[in-house]
Amino acid sequence: MADSGKTCLTLDDVVAGASTARAGKKAGNSYLPEVATVIEIIEETPTIKTFRLRFDDPEVQKNFSFMPGQVGQLGIFGVGESTFAISSKPSEKEYIQFSVMKAGEVTKALHNLSVGDKVGVRGPMGNGFPVDEWKGKHILYVLGGIGSAALKATIEYTLEHRADYTGISILYGATHPTNFTYWYDVEEWQKRDDIELVLTIDRECDGWQCDVGMVPTVLERMAPKPENTIAITCGPPIMIKFALISFENLGFTPEQTYTTLEKRMKCGIGICGRCNVGPKYVCVDGPVFSLAELKELPDEL
Amino acid sequence: MAIKFLKQDQLPAFLGYLAEKARVVAPVKTDGVVQFEPWTAGKDVELDVLLAKQSPKEWVFPQTETYLKFQYSTVVPEQSDEGEDAAEGAVPHEMIEVESLNEAPTQVIFGLRPCDARGFVQMDQVFGGYGGFYFDPLYNARRAATTLLAVTCRDPRSTCFCAALDGGPAGTEGVDALFTQVDGGFTAEPLTEKGETALGFSGFADATDAQTSQADSVKSEAVTKVDAPFTLEGIRDNLHDNIEDKGWHDLCMRCISCGTCTYVCPSCYCFSINDELVEAKGERYRVWDNCFNPLYTEETSGHNPRAQKSNRFRNRFSHKFWYYPDKYDSLLCSGCGRCIMHCPTRIDIREVLQVMGSPRAAASGEPTEAEGKEA
Numbered sequence: 001m002a003d004s005g006k007t008c009l010t011l012d013d014v015v016a017g018a019s020t021a022r023a024g025k026k027a028g029n030s031y032l033p034e035v036a037t038v039i040e041i042i043e044e045t046p047t048i049k050t051f052r053l054r055f056d057d058p059e060v061q062k063n064f065s066f067m068p069g070q071v072g073q074l075g076i077f078g079v080g081e082s083t084f085a086i087s088s089k090p091s092e093k094e095y096i097q098f099s100v101m102k103a104g105e106v107t108k109a110l111h112n113l114s115v116g117d118k119v120g121v122r123g124p125m126g127n128g129f130p131v132d133e134w135k136g137k138h139i140l141y142v143l144g145g146i147g148s149a150a151l152k153a154t155i156e157y158t159l160e161h162r163a164d165y166t167g168i169s170i171l172y173g174a175t176h177p178t179n180f181t182y183w184y185d186v187e188e189w190q191k192r193d194d195i196e197l198v199l200t201i202d203r204e205c206d207g208w209q210c211d212v213g214m215v216p217t218v219l220e221r222m223a224p225k226p227e228n229t230i231a232i233t234c235g236p237p238i239m240i241k242f243a244l245i246s247f248e249n250l251g252f253t254p255e256q257t258y259t260t261l262e263k264r265m266k267c268g269i270g271i272c273g274r275c276n277v278g279p280k281y282v283c284v285d286g287p288v289f290s291l292a293e294l295k296e297l298p299d300e301l
Numbered sequence: 302m303a304i305k306f307l308k309q310d311q312l313p314a315f316l317g318y319l320a321e322k323a324r325v326v327a328p329v330k331t332d333g334v335v336q337f338e339p340w341t342a343g344k345d346v347e348l349d350v351l352l353a354k355q356s357p358k359e360w361v362f363p364q365t366e367t368y369l370k371f372q373y374s375t376v377v378p379e380q381s382d383e384g385e386d387a388a389e390g391a392v393p394h395e396m397i398e399v400e401s402l403n404e405a406p407t408q409v410i411f412g413l414r415p416c417d418a419r420g421f422v423q424m425d426q427v428f429g430g431y432g433g434f435y436f437d438p439l440y441n442a443r444r445a446a447t448t449l450l451a452v453t454c455r456d457p458r459s460t461c462f463c464a465a466l467d468g469g470p471a472g473t474e475g476v477d478a479l480f481t482q483v484d485g486g487f488t489a490e491p492l493t494e495k496g497e498t499a500l501g502f503s504g505f506a507d508a509t510d511a512q513t514s515q516a517d518s519v520k521s522e523a524v525t526k527v528d529a530p531f532t533l534e535g536i537r538d539n540l541h542d543n544i545e546d547k548g549w550h551d552l553c554m555r556c557i558s559c560g561t562c563t564y565v566c567p568s569c570y571c572f573s574i575n576d577e578l579v580e581a582k583g584e585r586y587r588v589w590d591n592c593f594n595p596l597y598t599e600e601t602s603g604h605n606p607r608a609q610k611s612n613r614f615r616n617r618f619s620h621k622f623w624y625y626p627d628k629y630d631s632l633l634c635s636g637c638g639r640c641i642m643h644c645p646t647r648i649d650i651r652e653v654l655q656v657m658g659s660p661r662a663a664a665s666g667e668p669t670e671a672e673g674k675e676a
Contacts, residue, residue, distance in 0.1 A: 078578030
């Protein structure tokens with residue numbers, strides 16, 4: 001077949017017996033999780049918990065680094081693993097965190113964890129957001145519900161490197177005030193005068209001071225200018241669908257519109273074959289895609 | 302490397318020689334079914350039936366492979382007072398050990414066909430991290446410890462189509478040594494260092510000119526017996542252009558989503574990962590999966606990116622002739638025809654490729670109402 005200069009790895013490229021986290025830039029046994037301990041659990045909403053974890057091996061904890069937007073496989077030995085966005089700050093060296101909505105078998109078991117329990121973590125995986133390429137641009141985040149988890153690390157990264165970006169806007173929607181995740185951080189964002197923050201809920205609610213309305217509607221009301229701006233959205237599929245339409249209405253091109261995808265995943269390393277959308281694997285080619293890239297793919301989202 | 306000759310009656314002695322140092326796997330007939338099994342002295346190798354029911358894939362990529370064992374110091378609480386949900390998700394605490402397994406015995410597979418060997422070469426791309434992706438230590442350890450001694454297909458079947466895919470009944474891709482049946486025995490050509498080592502058995506003689514020329518004519522005659530009902534040219538692009546074509550709905554109509562084609566295939570490699578826990582001890586294993594199963598992609602929310610049977614059906618053929626070639630510069634089909642032979646509803650990959658791999662008239666992607674409803 002065609003020779004494109006790409007070659008397979010060999011056993012020499014492999015750190016024998018090392019997990020991905022341990023092998024660093026070389027290849028290891030990517031199926032091997034690192035054992036971590038739950039050090040803190042935050043009840044974000046009635047159905048979402050955030051788990052702060054510390055790797056049992058201090059060296060692994062110290063050396064663990066990831067790009068904002070990358071994901072990991074979080075699992076309980078004996079129950080299984082699922083893919084979640086890493087929602088801690090990339091600069092956080094004391095722990096890594098995942099936010100988990102209770103939905104299926106693995107997430108139910110995760111919700112039963114207590115501080116001190118052991119979990120397995122594989123990662124980091126996937127491409128992450130190209131935050132370096134975006135320097136000098138205005139970043140607009142549009143998020144809803146648990147979609148906040150997928151964008152949290154990226155939001156925090158750009159806030160930490162605020163000077164690298166000309167502006168940051170965050171539109172965050174939830175069905176009800178009790179369904180906002182990271183409210184403790186949202187309160188910090190509210191205090192900042194160097195970002196634009198719009199919070200909205202779906203329906204009127206006593207005591208609510210901010211916007212009311214569905215995210216795409218509020219987005220069109222905000223009317224962000226597409227010039228030199230990157231628009232990123234994540235949330236429930238229906239919200240993403242309409243947010244993308246709103247971006248288009250506002251004049252954003254597919255090249256400046258990004259989202260991050262979810263799929264049922266197993267290996268997380270581009271081998272097991274189930275998270276493909278046409279020739280792309282969400283686990284290694286994604287989870288971050290521009291709308292321009294998505295338009296090239298079969299309609300299997 | 303010199304071509305050798307092995308007398309027919311020396312085959313058991315040769316396999317016995319190999320078995321001193323390695324596990325020998327060969328096609329053996331048991332209860333009327335030919336399967337690749339560990340060979341032991343006294344077992345007859347079945348080469349008259351062209352293809353074993355399944356390819357020897359499982360000896361490098363086992364159907365079920367446990368790769369992690371773990372142990373907790375406490376057992377799962379049996380009952381919880383927080384209702385059913387809590388009990389369902391109850392987990393043990395305090396892990397004491399996680400052990401990774403990576404078993405890779407030295408083995409020789411004898412009697413596989415060139416298409417079977419080519420299946421391994423095709424899978425090597427994804428498991429070997431071609432293009433900088435992840436390297437699969439489980440597969441590669443087994444692959445490195447395996448020698449493939451293939452036998453030329455003297456009498457290809459009507460379902461064979463290797464020739465349409467740039468392969469052939471005496472193809473050498475992935476083959477360490479190629480055996481060809483001639484009068485009184487086999488010629489044997491070592492093709493790699495592994496093959497050379499395997500042919501170290503003292504029962505081999507140097508092949509005579511008559512034997513090598515007979516082998517050559519067996520090979521060239523075999524090539525004429527393989528049907529090549531389509532050419533590869535344009536297939537990838539046409540599959541791409543026809544993705545929303547209604548033809549997929551028509552072709553998948555009689556598919557019962559059993560997945561047999563994926564299990565007998567020498568290059569279908571998709572798998573699932575599962576955990577088992579009994580009291581405080583557990584295992585994590587990977588197991589062959591098939592993309593025809595709706596649960597393959599169904600998400601916890603109930604959303605299924607490939608909700609219709611036609612989407613799943615389309616995925617298998619597109620994976621083999623479009624997605625995989627795009628990503629790994631390799632086909633994911635060697636034309637063995639097992640999927641045609643074993644399909645309970647007689648779906649024929651050659652027909653699918655002829656129809657969907659050709660230019661189609663104006664594409665219409667609208668599913669019928671019945672299609673939209675089934676899950």
